[in-house]
Amino acid sequence: MDTSPATSDWLRLDQQICFSLNAASRAFGSVYRVILKDLGITYPQYLVMLVLWEHGDLPVKKLGEHLRLDSGTLSPLLKRLETAGLVRRERSARDERSVEVRLTEEGVALRERAERVPRRIAAATGFDVDEISALRARLDELTSALDAAVHTELPAEHRES
Amino acid sequence: MDTSPATSDWLRLDQQICFSLNAASRAFGSVYRVILKDLGITYPQYLVMLVLWEHGDLPVKKLGEHLRLDSGTLSPLLKRLETAGLVRRERSARDERSVEVRLTEEGVALRERAERVPRRIAAATGFDVDEISALRARLDELTSALDAAVHTELPAEHRES
DNA sequence: CACAATTCAATTGCGCACAACTAAATGGCT
DNA sequence: AGCCATTTAGTTGTGCGCAATTGAATTGTG
Known part of the structure; x- marks a missing residue:
């Protein structure tokens, strides 16, 4: 397509x-x-x-x-x-x-x-403190973005079976 | 302490x-x-x-x-x-x-x-492909380390109630 | 060949996550 | 005061994840 x-x-x-x-x-x-x-x-x-x-x-x-x-x-x-x-x-x-x-x-x-x-x-x-912090920060960004997506982009198709 | x-x-x-x-x-x-x-x-x-x-x-x-x-x-x-x-x-x-x-x-x-x-x-x-790859690689490292830990460090105390 | 150990899927039981609903208490509004 | 929407926990039902067990089939070994 x-x-x-x-x-x-x-x-x-x-x-x-x-x-x-x-x-x-x-x-x-x-x-x-x-x-x-x-x-x-x-x-x-x-x-x-x-x-x-x-x-x-x-x-x-x-x-x-x-x-x-x-x-x-x-x-x-x-x-x-x-x-x-x-x-x-x-x-x-x-x-x-x-x-x-x-x-x-x-x-x-x-x-x-x-x-x-x-x-x-x-x-x-096996990670040190800084690595853990960096990863954590990244994951929190991700979570925020996903939370936002659930409440904005998606409800567009709230209406269905 | x-x-x-x-x-x-x-x-x-x-x-x-x-x-x-x-x-x-x-x-x-x-x-x-x-x-x-x-x-x-x-x-x-x-x-x-x-x-x-x-x-x-x-x-x-x-x-x-x-x-x-x-x-x-x-x-x-x-x-x-x-x-x-x-x-x-x-x-x-x-x-x-x-x-x-x-x-x-x-x-x-x-x-x-x-x-x-x-x-x-x-x-x-909201992440681009490279960011996702980098994060994924990091997470896989983490998973490997954790898997290894479960099978090595911890069985030391397998014996208990 | 016979018998023990292993492999594979299914089942049981427990705990978590979440949607949907119930019931009770509260707060706001007229 | 009376009524209604909201808030707060709890309950019910479904599905996932995992440990432990079961039962059947297969493999290995003497």
């Missing part, structure tokens, strides 16, 4: 970036799975703990904003963290819609054991 | 790279979700189709090697593609353990409609 030379090359290129991204993300998952086994939590649960350690107790909503996750993901995850004794959930007194997620003493205590995790991860990547 | 200066900075840095990776991967997912809606398949299903379009009919095993996925993921996914009429699964005659995944005519035909996808994705990223 009116497309550029080798159309099948495009089908390959495209796979490259997103597939590579995906593969890297899953490879990280494997490493975290092993390292976090000691702590008895999964990687997404670890992310929640990181946010709570950094910002203190937060309502589910705020937690979701930090992590780009909604209640459909967070509700069951937080329930598991509560079962594990790391977190408590209490309906806010001043706004009954909101649920405050609070660290228990065990949750706070876990931080100490978690502090060795980042270095082990960094070691596993 | 005996750790370096700002321990909590490490807890942040670490989140950066993997979280950024994760976020980018999910952002891609959103874009693909919208673009692939026309084709009636998900992104992982699209990846399977890409491999089949490029390499022709393949046993599940080979498919898994290309995609780094095992039968636990592929079996149900392929069943859905079969239900959608894009693929057939037939036990190999020469090795009854193996299942050949074959494109149906519809599966082959879908390729034409898929050929516009990569350009739309590329446009959504």
